[in-house]
Amino acid sequence: MKKKDLISITDYTRNDYLRIMELAAEFEKNPNQNLLEGKVVASLFFEPSTRTRLSFETAISRLGGRIVGFSDSSSSSVTKGETLHDTIRMVSNYVDLIVMRHPIEGSARYASEVSKVPVINAGDGANQHPTQTLLDMYSIIKTQGRLDNLKIYMVGDLKYGRTVHSLIMALSEFEGQEFHFIAPPELAMPREYTQFLKEKNIPCYEYTDFTPEVIADADILYMTRVQKERFSDPIEYEKVKNVYILKNEMLKLTKDSLRILHPLPRVNEICTDVDSNPKAYYFTQALNGMYTREAIIAHTLGLK
Amino acid sequence: MKKKDLISITDYTRNDYLRIMELAAEFEKNPNQNLLEGKVVASLFFEPSTRTRLSFETAISRLGGRIVGFSDSSSSSVTKGETLHDTIRMVSNYVDLIVMRHPIEGSARYASEVSKVPVINAGDGANQHPTQTLLDMYSIIKTQGRLDNLKIYMVGDLKYGRTVHSLIMALSEFEGQEFHFIAPPELAMPREYTQFLKEKNIPCYEYTDFTPEVIADADILYMTRVQKERFSDPIEYEKVKNVYILKNEMLKLTKDSLRILHPLPRVNEICTDVDSNPKAYYFTQALNGMYTREAIIAHTLGLK
Amino acid sequence: MKKKDLISITDYTRNDYLRIMELAAEFEKNPNQNLLEGKVVASLFFEPSTRTRLSFETAISRLGGRIVGFSDSSSSSVTKGETLHDTIRMVSNYVDLIVMRHPIEGSARYASEVSKVPVINAGDGANQHPTQTLLDMYSIIKTQGRLDNLKIYMVGDLKYGRTVHSLIMALSEFEGQEFHFIAPPELAMPREYTQFLKEKNIPCYEYTDFTPEVIADADILYMTRVQKERFSDPIEYEKVKNVYILKNEMLKLTKDSLRILHPLPRVNEICTDVDSNPKAYYFTQALNGMYTREAIIAHTLGLK
Numbered sequence: 043m044k045k046k047d048l049i050s051i052t053d054y055t056r057n058d059y060l061r062i063m064e065l066a067a068e069f070e071k072n073p074n075q076n077l078l079e080g081k082v083v084a085s086l087f088f089e090p091s092t093r094t095r096l097s098f099e100t101a102i103s104r105l106g107g108r109i110v111g112f113s114d115s116s117s118s119s120v121t122k123g124e125t126l127h128d129t130i131r132m133v134s135n136y137v138d139l140i141v142m143r144h145p146i147e148g149s150a151r152y153a154s155e156v157s158k159v160p161v162i163n164a165g166d167g168a169n170q171h172p173t174q175t176l177l178d179m180y181s182i183i184k185t186q187g188r189l190d191n192l193k194i195y196m197v198g199d200l201k202y203g204r205t206v207h208s209l210i211m212a213l214s215e216f217e218g219q220e221f222h223f224i225a226p227p228e229l230a231m232p233r234e235y236t237q238f239l240k241e242k243n244i245p246c247y248e249y250t251d252f253t254p255e256v257i258a259d260a261d262i263l264y265m266t267r268v269q270k271e272r273f274s275d276p277i278e279y280e281k282v283k284n285v286y287i288l289k290n291e292m293l294k295l296t297k298d299s300l301r302i303l304h305p306l307p308r309v310n311e312i313c314t315d316v317d318s319n320p321k322a323y324y325f326t327q328a329l330n331g332m333y334t335r336e337a338i339i340a341h342t343l344g345l346k
Numbered sequence: 347m348k349k350k351d352l353i354s355i356t357d358y359t360r361n362d363y364l365r366i367m368e369l370a371a372e373f374e375k376n377p378n379q380n381l382l383e384g385k386v387v388a389s390l391f392f393e394p395s396t397r398t399r400l401s402f403e404t405a406i407s408r409l410g411g412r413i414v415g416f417s418d419s420s421s422s423s424v425t426k427g428e429t430l431h432d433t434i435r436m437v438s439n440y441v442d443l444i445v446m447r448h449p450i451e452g453s454a455r456y457a458s459e460v461s462k463v464p465v466i467n468a469g470d471g472a473n474q475h476p477t478q479t480l481l482d483m484y485s486i487i488k489t490q491g492r493l494d495n496l497k498i499y500m501v502g503d504l505k506y507g508r509t510v511h512s513l514i515m516a517l518s519e520f521e522g523q524e525f526h527f528i529a530p531p532e533l534a535m536p537r538e539y540t541q542f543l544k545e546k547n548i549p550c551y552e553y554t555d556f557t558p559e560v561i562a563d564a565d566i567l568y569m570t571r572v573q574k575e576r577f578s579d580p581i582e583y584e585k586v587k588n589v590y591i592l593k594n595e596m597l598k599l600t601k602d603s604l605r606i607l608h609p610l611p612r613v614n615e616i617c618t619d620v621d622s623n624p625k626a627y628y629f630t631q632a633l634n635g636m637y638t639r640e641a642i643i644a645h646t647l648g649l650k
Numbered sequence: 651m652k653k654k655d656l657i658s659i660t661d662y663t664r665n666d667y668l669r670i671m672e673l674a675a676e677f678e679k680n681p682n683q684n685l686l687e688g689k690v691v692a693s694l695f696f697e698p699s700t701r702t703r704l705s706f707e708t709a710i711s712r713l714g715g716r717i718v719g720f721s722d723s724s725s726s727s728v729t730k731g732e733t734l735h736d737t738i739r740m741v742s743n744y745v746d747l748i749v750m751r752h753p754i755e756g757s758a759r760y761a762s763e764v765s766k767v768p769v770i771n772a773g774d775g776a777n778q779h780p781t782q783t784l785l786d787m788y789s790i791i792k793t794q795g796r797l798d799n800l801k802i803y804m805v806g807d808l809k810y811g812r813t814v815h816s817l818i819m820a821l822s823e824f825e826g827q828e829f830h831f832i833a834p835p836e837l838a839m840p841r842e843y844t845q846f847l848k849e850k851n852i853p854c855y856e857y858t859d860f861t862p863e864v865i866a867d868a869d870i871l872y873m874t875r876v877q878k879e880r881f882s883d884p885i886e887y888e889k890v891k892n893v894y895i896l897k898n899e900m901l902k903l904t905k906d907s908l909r910i911l912h913p914l915p916r917v918n919e920i921c922t923d924v925d926s927n928p929k930a931y932y933f934t935q936a937l938n939g940m941y942t943r944e945a946i947i948a949h950t951l952g953l954k
Contacts, residue, residue: 328436
């Protein structure tokens with residue numbers, strides 16, 4: 043039987059997406075299920091990521107599995123010059139599943155080719171973070187009741203933000219979507235994505251202004267962070283740094299059913315006065331990550 | 347139901363203290379009890395602390411719980427600029443209990459306000475370390491048979507030592523105590539504590555000399571470390587650095603029932619020739635920490 | 651009952667070796683056995699070592715035990731100046747078994763003297779790494795069907811390589827061995843080992859050339875890494891650095907039954923074109939480590 047890795051969001055079909063949504067809802071009702079009894083999962087974080095690691099490790103624990111691994115590469119043999127190939131070959135001998143985060147793009151795919159056991163990509167550099175996309179989708183279906191016919195507004199760094207790219211790919215498998223991209227010109231949505239949407243006849247609109255009027259019609263407002271490091275010219279950064287910040291007062295014109303998502307960690311791109319607005323959903327979104335990751339693990343290992 | 351955090355030793359009443367003593371004795375008889383089956387505990391150490399972390403994590407393991415977390419903040423999202431608020435809101439979504447160590451005073455109280463699940467403070471800077479106080483009390487009741495009518499001698503850094511401050515607060519809930527403070531003038535017991543004792547009519551005495559005669563009448567000798575960093579003037583440190591060191595020969599005049607406590611780690615403030623003296627109790631005290639922490643966890647989650 | 655530490659390979663008798671081989675084979679057939687139910691193992695890695703740590707921690711997990719500990723000393727109280735004595739006394743109070751890796755030679759023996767619970771040495775500096783030797787032996791018996799009458803060829807850094815030294819000691823307990831040492835003069839097998847073999851009438855041969863002809867008759871080819879840091883004169887290193895590298899073409903004259911071992915991590919001393927040769931055994935050897943460590947733990951705690 044072919045092993046079922048999850049490296050890129052496009053490894054999953056529409057049916058996989060729907061299956062994960064169904065399983066995540068099941069795990070939300072009953073998070074503690076002993077499906078991983080007797081199984082050991084390697085949690086290999088070659089760079090730190092509290093949220094993703096803790097939600098994966100909690101998911102594994104709630105499924106009754108054991109965890110071995112490391113939370114940053116300084117405690118690994120990488121410091122001795124071992125190649126990723128050898129580390130993965132070794133670890134895949136010991137365990138039943140590998141969850142891996144690595145700073146280099148493409149490393150997760152490479153690991154999946156080397157490994158005998160399934161690999162779940164928990165983020166490989168600027169490339170892919172598919173479990174984030176699945177938890178975003180679960181947050182959307184939970185709050186909107188559907189994955190189609192959505193008006194999705196994405197704000198901030200749309201150039202380097204891997205989460206928005208993957209979400210576009212996944213949601214475009216469903217009908218009736220409408221995308222709105224709000225970003226400074228330096229961080230605009232790359233042409234390959236706008237082109238992709240055009241070819242699929244999915245409407246998309248671009249803005250540089252982030253105003254209450256622009257987002258009035260949104261079902262989902264997906265915020266991301268504008269990072270100083272992304273700008274070659276610091277003056278350009280100074281110009282835009284306060285433009286893509288969401289304040290509570292900007293939500294007055296929005297729909298009651300709007301929900302605000304953010305992959306977290308947030309720095310200052312959402313003011314804390316938004317946190318108590320019922321439209322703020324990012325902390326619950328993070329919790330959904332635990333159920334979604336239980337679903338992904340169960341699906342990957344064919345336990346459900 | 348209000349959640350029962352343990353942030354400061356004064357969060358507990360006299361009855362809580364006695365209940366913890368009772369439970370700790372029960373766990374000492376039978377350390378492995380499956381009370382945390384199916385539960386996940388976050389062990390968030392924003393600064394390293396082997397002893398406290400390992401004894402908490404062993405306690406959780408012996409109770410059948412699972413652990414997620416980190417052992418220093420470099421493996422956490424704090425490095426990405428995430429606030430403590432967001433980290434705690436996120437983690438408290440995943441788990442059933444948070445054990446937290448943080449270098450900043452007040453951080454534990456703040457975390458308990460943000461968290462949905464109970465928080466146990468495993469030390470917040472120079473402020474509080476209540477589980478240490480409870481294990482000190484358990485060590486006292488085990489060795490002296492009582493928590494009242496004690497002659498407590500505290501030695502070393504009484505100015506910054508959070509453990510001695512908390513122990514004074516806790517033991518002053520019991521009758522007939524007598525406190526003796528032995529410290530260099532620069533590190534004397536702060537006035538707020540001597541004043542507090544005076545107001546409660548609890549006798550306390552201060553000394554700068556650490557001699558066999560001074561401690562002859564002690565029931566408990568609580569040693570702490572005099573750290574160079576605490577002194578503004580290095581000459582002052584040089585003057586006192588060898589004065590507050592306990593040597594075995596200094597114990598000749600002391601009672602048979604005396605027991606020596608130290609929160610550990612010790613550097614050189616207790617000579618190793620004391621270790622084999624039956625009055626040395628600090629390693630058993632550390633072991634008591636495991637049972638006491640099992641008791642605190644069970645009490646916090648209402649499992650007993 | 652005397653506790654059964656494993657600090658040096660010579661702590662074990664010939665019977666112990668054979669018992670471990672037997673148990674390892676049993677765990678290979680059935681890796682998940684709940685022998686450590688209710689037990690807590692301290693995994694104390696004072697320096698990083700992914701392979702050893704992960705295989706130990708997986709072994710403990712597959713035996714149903716719980717793990718506490720640290721993966722490098724920066725998260726431990728060592729940074730506060732605590733002595734190894736105090737750390738071990740404290741930890742041995744909490745747990746049922748200690749697995750320890752430490753950069754200082756002799757530290758493991760010292761820990762075993764301080765600890766109340768058994769200690770397994772997972773490597774103490776350049777001194778000993780006995781569990782590696784036992785997994786090497788298990789790899790030999792699995793592939794050659796015997797532990798005696800072997801032609802063992804060791805290549806590379808034979809001066810500082812603790813794994814080759816221990817393997818010589820262990821295998822010399824069995825009859826009919828023949829040792830061949832291939833190394834640059836600066837890294838030749840120390841006289842104490844060649845002398846030891848001479849006294850036991852075990853033939854051994856030394857070479858500086860690493861050629862296909864030299865290894866044609868080998869049963870086991872044990873590769874190790876030539877590290878730049880070992881040379882006082884960089885020119886000497888430059889001269890030999892490419893001489894002790896195994897390439898696939900060098901294996902043409904070797905026996906079908908030859909197996910290549912390496913303690914890993916490898917850097918460049920075995921070309922990756924060897925990996926797919928059926929004589930390459932180092933990744934399976936690493937896997938054998940898990941079963942062997944399960945065997946060692948069970949043997950140490952008298953669980954089998």
